[in-house]
Amino acid sequence: MFELITPQGGRTVSAILFDKDGTLLQFVSLWGSWSECLLNRFTEHLGKKGLVIPEEVFPSLLGTVHDHNGVIYDYDRNGPLAMGTMEDIYAILSWQAYLSGLSWVESIELVHLCRQEADEMLEQKRPVLPLAGLECFLDACASQGIPMAVVTADETAAAEKHLHWLGIRHYFAEVIGTDQVVHGKPFPDMLQLACRRLDLDPSGVAVIGDTNGDMRMAKAAGAAVGIGLTGTASYESALSMLPDADIIVSSYEYLQIEEITE
Known part of the structure; x- marks a missing residue:
């Protein structure tokens, strides 16, 4: 297990699922x-x-x-x-x-x-740019060995392409596009499919996204925590945009990951 450390406290998680657009790359x-x-x-x-x-x-x-x-x-x-x-x-x-x-x-x-x-x-x-602090956070996650996957409203083939353009595809064990499920966000289908493929319980995963659809997907699946990325938006605006987020941060610079050892 791992501890995902945020300004609002730590959460014990077994994996991290990322949205793509606005979460990994600049929307x-x-x-x-x-x-x-x-x-x-x-x-x-x-x-x-x-x-x-x-x-x-x-x-x-x-x-x-x-x-x-x-x-x-x-x-x-x-x-x-x-x-x-x-x-x-x-x-x-x-x-x-x-x-x-x-x-x-x-x-x-x-x-x-x-x-x-x-x-x-x-x-x-190919106008793809990473979010601030993303690659450092992905490197830290990879060095700790935490499983990671992408769950996106985009189609899988396009998502794969964009991740390759950005040079970050290798970080993720799975890429789940909306074309692989019956119901996309805010329904839990993509999260549940990712967990089945990674042999994980949804209750242990963290979801990081930039829309309330990501947060509602996390809640519908019973995820451990939904973390909303706000970018430059004010905290008040973020609260109105992401009312179902458990934790709100402006960038990856405010997130850390540590493996929990006995």
């Missing part, structure tokens, strides 16, 4: 770039058909925060982009295209085309 760097490309292509293709989506609608589509130039610099941690599946996102855009005047079939085809273009941009730029 806006990857998904802000992808979403900007997706939305830009979406509006361009609609414009060619004489259809227009008002700019003020954009933030409500995916839960993104834009500056006056349309650049995404933040996101709603409990919004569709942060917590939804890729299928959720495509359904939202397809519905918007349908409301704008396309048939449902045309809407689905348009969103599929935009997704391909956004994915191609990611392949070329």
